[in-house]
Amino acid sequence: MPDSDTGAPPRVVLVTAAALAVALAVAVGVFAWVKGSASPGAGPLPLVPVPAPAAASPACATLLDAAPAELTSNGTRLARRELAAPAPPSTLAWGTTDPLVLxxxxxxxxxxxxxxxxxxxxxxQWLQVPGEGASTWYVVDREVYAALTVPDTAGTGPLQEISDTVAAKLPARPLRFS
Structure with missing residues (x-):
């Protein structure tokens, strides 16, 4: 109902409309801030495929089935991470920011x-191949070659835990240089 003197809507309607507009703007701002500050490691981890001719081997299936659900890095427990499709075969990852990849x-x-x-x-036996911000450690004394890529900020825990799994599940073999 318009104001009798000016023909404008009643003051209560204007105040309510302004309050709703401000509330909507705040809600949109908060949503954008929360979405923008969400962990960069949220959601499936995209990984590029690398040549892995023995990825379908029984040894890889044994190793990955026995891999821990969590790894400890610098006292922090890192949960296993979902991989984005199409995921490279015989690959696992742990952690959100700077994930570890096996x-x-x-x-x-x-x-x-x-x-x-x-x-x-x-x-x-591991062979370290340093990279930028991370090192890739290759298991070199088993039936199959496996690699654990670890950020430089990680402690030695992940390498020790994966070593325990490898030692328990895959028998040692002599090194092969060709």
Whole structure:
């Protein structure tokens, strides 16, 4: 009903409309802020495929089936992460920001030479291949090659836990250089 003097809507209608507009603007702003501040690791993790000719091997199935649901990195428990489709075969990941990625059935790393420096962790021989912000550690003494990519900020826990799984599930074999 218009104001009798000016023909404008009643003051209560104007105040209510203004309050609704402000509430809507605040709601949109809060939604945008929450969505923008959501963890960058939320949702499935997209990974590029890499050559993994033995990914379908029984050894990879055994290793991935036995892999822990969580890994510990610097005292923090990292849950297993869903992979975006199409996910590379025989691949697992843990954590949200700077995830750890385990791949199985890979080609022999070209860095594996008779003079390569290897590290023995819980009975498993690993070859470290440093990268930018992360290192990829290759299991080199088993039937299949597997690799754990670990951010430089991670502790040694993930490598130790995956070593325990590898040692328990895959028998050691002599190193192969060709």
């Amino acid at each position: 791949r199985c059935g890979l080609d022999r790393p070209p860095e594996l030479t008779p003079s390569a420096s290897l590290r023995l962790v819980n009975g498993v």
